[in-house]
Amino acid sequence: MKILDKYLIKQFLQTIFFGVIAFSLLFVIIDVMENLDDFIDQSVPYHVVFHYYLVFLPDMIKLMTPVAVLFGALFTVGRASNLSELTAIKASGISMYRFMAPFFVTTLFISLFSIYFAGYIVPMANQTKINIERNYLNKGFSSGGTNLFFQDSKTRIVNISYFDESQEQANRVSVQNFDNNDITKMVSRIDAAKMVYDSTKDDWTAFNGTQRTFDSTGQKINYFNKKVISTLNFTPEELVKKQKKPEEMNLAELSDLIKTQKLAGNDPTSTLIEYYSRFSFPMASLIVVLFGLTISANKRRGTVAAQVGFNILATFIYLVFMKVSEAFGKNGALDPLLTAWFANLLFLTAALINLPRVRQ
Secondary structure, X not given: OOHHHHHHHHHHHHHHHHHHHHHXXXXXXXXXXXXXXXXXXXXXXXXXXXXXXXXXXXXXXXHHHXXXXXXXXXXXXXXXXXXXXXXXXXXXXXXXXXXXXXXXHHHHHHHHHHHHHHHHHHHHHHHHHHHHHHHHOOOOOOOOOXXXXXXXXXXXXXXXXXXXXXXOEEEEEEEEXXXXXXXXXXXXXXXXXXXXXXXXXXXXXXXXXXXXXXEOOEEEEEEEEEEEEOOOOOOHHHHHHHHOOHHHOOHHHHHHHHHHHHHOOOOOHHHHHHHHHHHHHXXXXXXXXXXXXXXXXXXXXXXXXXXXXXXXXXXXXXXXHHHHHHHHXXXXXXXXXXXXXXXXXXXXXXXXXXXXHOOO
16 A cells, blocks of 8 residues: 555545544534423433433434545545645646545445444444333324234234333233134223233233123123233234334344235335345445545635535435435335435446546
């Protein structure tokens, strides 16, 4: 590696680091201002708020990395141009393609790491973040709604508003049993305020509820404070998996969810888009750098304000195309793979068209 390569990579990485920290903290501050009333109203402890934004950062870092990489590339090239370093580099016989090589190689490694970061580290942080929202901000479920609705057996359907993983407790539970010979006919129903799992006996215990039994004479209602239900087939581990949102799942779990949805006959389009986006969005760093450098390399000089302005404009255009393609994809107008990669392919095409025009 030449001294010039080391110099450019150092300047590039320093600017990326500054950009990631600055952009991420900016979004954190905006989110704090937006949610401050909720934290105060719910009397959330300060250490919980700090923990919330600590696990909020990885998602922001994931989103801001392509922006920071583009900013780092443009700022480094602009600085080299303003200090006449770019002129000296060209005068020494180094082509613009060779000059841009350290940026591409460095960004390639950043993109590969970002795939792992977005695929495993961010979902892990999102789990903690969403749990805090559920437990302290009452977000993620409503008093009249249900988070989990699934078939436990051929004749049994279970509704659970929210499952607390830490206590292995299901809240606002409904267990509906149907006739073996006529699955449209309900034979009994249990509604309980909560249901707790006993790992030693491998069964569930319902608290503060009612049991309704239906037959030809009508319905019978039995109120109970505590009732053991040993016929349920699911475990807390299965409920945790069912309750997870796609943003809480890593790549392996998303792949399993897609297979499950296909086997169940459900539409996996949204999950497929999320899965492919875990690869396409990290690779956006490489593509936007190629796009940005091919444009900035044709300019003799550029102020910092101009570089920042171009960075914001390019990011805005990228996000617009990403959101538009996502809308078409979820409506079935675009293939999920094409949906995830549409914005990248568009920017890559623009970069390849402009690449031969780069002045040597």
